[in-house]
Amino acid sequence: xxxxxxxxxxxxxxxxxxxxxxxxxxxEDLTKRFGAVVANDAITLSVEPGEVYGLxxxxxxxxxxxxxQTIGLLKPTSGRITLGRFDLVADPDAxxxxxxxxxxxxxxxxxxxxxxxxxxxxxxRGGSSKDIGIxxxxxxxxxxxxxxxxxLGHSLSGGVRRLVGFCMAIVRxxxxxxxxxxxxxxxxxxxxxxxxxxxxxxxxxCAVLLxxxxxxxxxKSVDRLAVIHKGRLVAEGxxxxxxxxxxxxxxLQLMLTPGTATPEPPAWAGPPVRVGNNLVTTIAEADAxxxxxxxxxxxxxxxxxxxxxxxxxxEDAYIRLTSHMSNDExxxxx
Amino acid sequence: xxxxxxxxxxxxxxxxxxxxxxLHAYAVMVRWHLASLRLWLVVLTIVQLLAGVGFVLGxxxxxxxxxxxxALFVSTGVPVINLLTVGMILGPQLxxxxxxxxSYEYLRSMPVSRSVSAMAWYTVCLxxxxxxxxxxxxxxxxxxxxxxxxxxxxxxxxLLTSFAGTMLxxxxxxxxxxxxxxxxxxxxxxxxxxxxxxxxxxxxxxPRWLGAVxxxxxxxxxxxxxxxxxxxxxxAAVLSGYVVLGVWxxxxxxxxxxxxxxxx
Numbered sequence: 001x002x003x004x005x006x007x008x009x010x011x012x013x014x015x016x017x018x019x020x021x022x023x024x025x026x027x028e029d030l031t032k033r034f035g036a037v038v039a040n041d042a043i044t045l046s047v048e049p050g051e052v053y054g055l056x057x058x059x060x061x062x063x064x065x066x067x068x069q070t071i072g073l074l075k076p077t078s079g080r081i082t083l084g085r086f087d088l089v090a091d092p093d094a095x096x097x098x099x100x101x102x103x104x105x106x107x108x109x110x111x112x113x114x115x116x117x118x119x120x121x122x123x124x125r126g127g128s129s130k131d132i133g134i135x136x137x138x139x140x141x142x143x144x145x146x147x148x149x150x151x152l153g154h155s156l157s158g159g160v161r162r163l164v165g166f167c168m169a170i171v172r173x174x175x176x177x178x179x180x181x182x183x184x185x186x187x188x189x190x191x192x193x194x195x196x197x198x199x200x201x202x203x204x205x206c207a208v209l210l211x212x213x214x215x216x217x218x219x220k221s222v223d224r225l226a227v228i229h230k231g232r233l234v235a236e237g238x239x240x241x242x243x244x245x246x247x248x249x250x251x252l253q254l255m256l257t258p259g260t261a262t263p264e265p266p267a268w269a270g271p272p273v274r275v276g277n278n279l280v281t282t283i284a285e286a287d288a289x290x291x292x293x294x295x296x297x298x299x300x301x302x303x304x305x306x307x308x309x310x311x312x313x314x315e316d317a318y319i320r321l322t323s324h325m326s327n328d329e330x331x332x333x334x
Numbered sequence: 335x336x337x338x339x340x341x342x343x344x345x346x347x348x349x350x351x352x353x354x355x356x357l358h359a360y361a362v363m364v365r366w367h368l369a370s371l372r373l374w375l376v377v378l379t380i381v382q383l384l385a386g387v388g389f390v391l392g393x394x395x396x397x398x399x400x401x402x403x404x405a406l407f408v409s410t411g412v413p414v415i416n417l418l419t420v421g422m423i424l425g426p427q428l429x430x431x432x433x434x435x436x437s438y439e440y441l442r443s444m445p446v447s448r449s450v451s452a453m454a455w456y457t458v459c460l461x462x463x464x465x466x467x468x469x470x471x472x473x474x475x476x477x478x479x480x481x482x483x484x485x486x487x488x489x490x491x492x493l494l495t496s497f498a499g500t501m502l503x504x505x506x507x508x509x510x511x512x513x514x515x516x517x518x519x520x521x522x523x524x525x526x527x528x529x530x531x532x533x534x535x536x537x538x539x540x541p542r543w544l545g546a547v548x549x550x551x552x553x554x555x556x557x558x559x560x561x562x563x564x565x566x567x568x569x570a571a572v573l574s575g576y577v578v579l580g581v582w583x584x585x586x587x588x589x590x591x592x593x594x595x596x597x598x
Contacts, residue, residue, distance in 0.1 A: 072443070073442055073443060073597065074598060075597035075598065084347075091349075092595075094349040096444065096446075097349050097350065098347075103436070103439055103440045104436075105436035105439075106436075108370065108441065111369060111370055111371065111372035111373040111374070112370070116369060120362060120365060120366050120369065124445060127341075127342050131338070131342045139338075154373070171342075172342055172346075174345055174346075175345045206345050
């Protein structure tokens with residue numbers, strides 16, 4: 001596929017948006033190749049203002065490539081990325097001003113005081129000194145970061161530094177706020193505070209693009225989500241609609257005794273997935289009784305240490321879509 | 335808790351351009367760079383003073399009686415070394431570090447233009463170089479009682495020398511994607527400037543061919559224009575020095591801008 005350089009008229013249009021209130025973020029037929037590798041393959045999606053949109057996928061799926069094209073660090077091989085009437089590919093200056101970005105790696109703030117880092121990030125985004133000062137103070141309170149207000153970046157723990165980076169990204173939010181694994185290293189209590197701030201961004205009209213491979217967290221937090229696998233968008237919808245295919249099914253999990261071989265799955269169970277000593281399979285609700293009997297037998301025979309029967313989660317749908325076991329439950333590192 | 339003003343919370347829908355936006359972004363980016371160097375300022379100052387005062391005083395150790403001409407040459411070449419240390423040597427190494435630790439992409443995603451980034455960094459390099467220049471010259475004057483004569487031309491000489499060196503470093507840092515390669519090239523530059531460019535010693539000391547090579551490099555010209563502004567009398571090759579330096583500065587700035595804006 002060849003690239004299509006923007007025509008002059010498109011660039012001019014991008015610089016002079018009309019009175020339109022259309023602030024929908026649209027990715028249309030986006031393809032990015034690196035030599036023979038197709039990192040993004042004809043991806044189309046859109047995020048409305050006020051929406052928290054999850055971008056899920058295993059490592060190397062192409063999520064970051066999509067983000068980097070949005071903020072003008074990579075150029076698409078073909079396709080379009082627009083924000084309302086702004087063409088973000090043709091006008092990377094507009095892309096950087098209209099999109100806020102929290103990268104997956106920590107912000108480079110070793111020698112910055114916490115308040116200073118957040119305020120400078122806000123000032124660079126064009127906020128007035130007074131407004132940014134008030135907003136910074138309110139964010140520090142909202143995320144319970146008061147005790148580190150004057151600390152230097154290099155003395156902060158990974159989680160606190162992550163939260164400071166989050167504040168830097170949202171102190172003066174753009175129309176699109178891109179958050180790449182915002183909760184990495186953050187403790188459970190402050191994670192809740194962080195999600196509250198993300199919801200507030202939506203309430204003020206930002207389109208939030210949340211990049212994550214933490215499926216369980218995304219299930220609770222996003223309005224809609226897309227699953228990207230091997231560069232392609234393989235599913236898109238609300239968390240509930242993603243799980244629709246799993247209705248009237250249950251998830252049976254066996255914690256196998258270390259060193260034992262994977263037991264032969266019964267005919268009524270779906271294809272099993274084993275990660276470490278965890279064996280997970282899907283069963284129909286109607287088979288719950290025989291499944292419990294079978295799992296109890298396995299436990300009694302010493303093949304498994306314990307078992308659990310539970311409702312299907314988004315993670316099960318995710319695994320089905322990507323044929324990939326997410327092993328980051330409880331482990332937030334990438 | 336004070337609620338933040340709506341002007342901040344509601345995302346803006348305009349793209350700021352023009353001179354007012356440029357100046358605002360420039361001022362904030364200078365503050366950003368200064369803050370990012372905070373932990374290194376003490377070390378940087380010591381390195382700068384060692385490079386400047388160290389060279390000025392160190393040259394006397396080579397001779398039992400140092401000729402005034404030699405002392406004058408070294409003392410008026412040292413400002414070039416000071417002006418190059420931050421922008422041309424440290425600058426690309428900082429970019430290499432940013433590439434290594436992953437922060438390079440965040441810095442490139444900041445909503446400032448390439449010219450703002452470049453000029454803010456140049457300002458910081460100038461601020462980091464000038465005090466050491468002044469101290470080295472004062473020490474030289476006290477130690478050797480030199481016939482120094484500081485003319486107003488020191489202003490363009492220092493500004494252009496620092497600008498050309500900073501842009502050269504900036505172009506190297508941003509155009510070379512391998513951090514290891516960047517570090518090796520800057521080491522090579524140190525080697526060239528200290529050993530094989532007529533900065534601290536006269537051109538006449540060099541083999542003719544090496545002198546010819548140096549005519550095409552910026553370092554000799556940096557020394558010529560700086561020395562001319564610090565010593566009395568007429569000087570040869572000052573005008574051509576400004577021209578060659580100007581060309582280097584413009585080409586390096588263009589290369590740096592291109593490398594910064596590159597979207598693979």
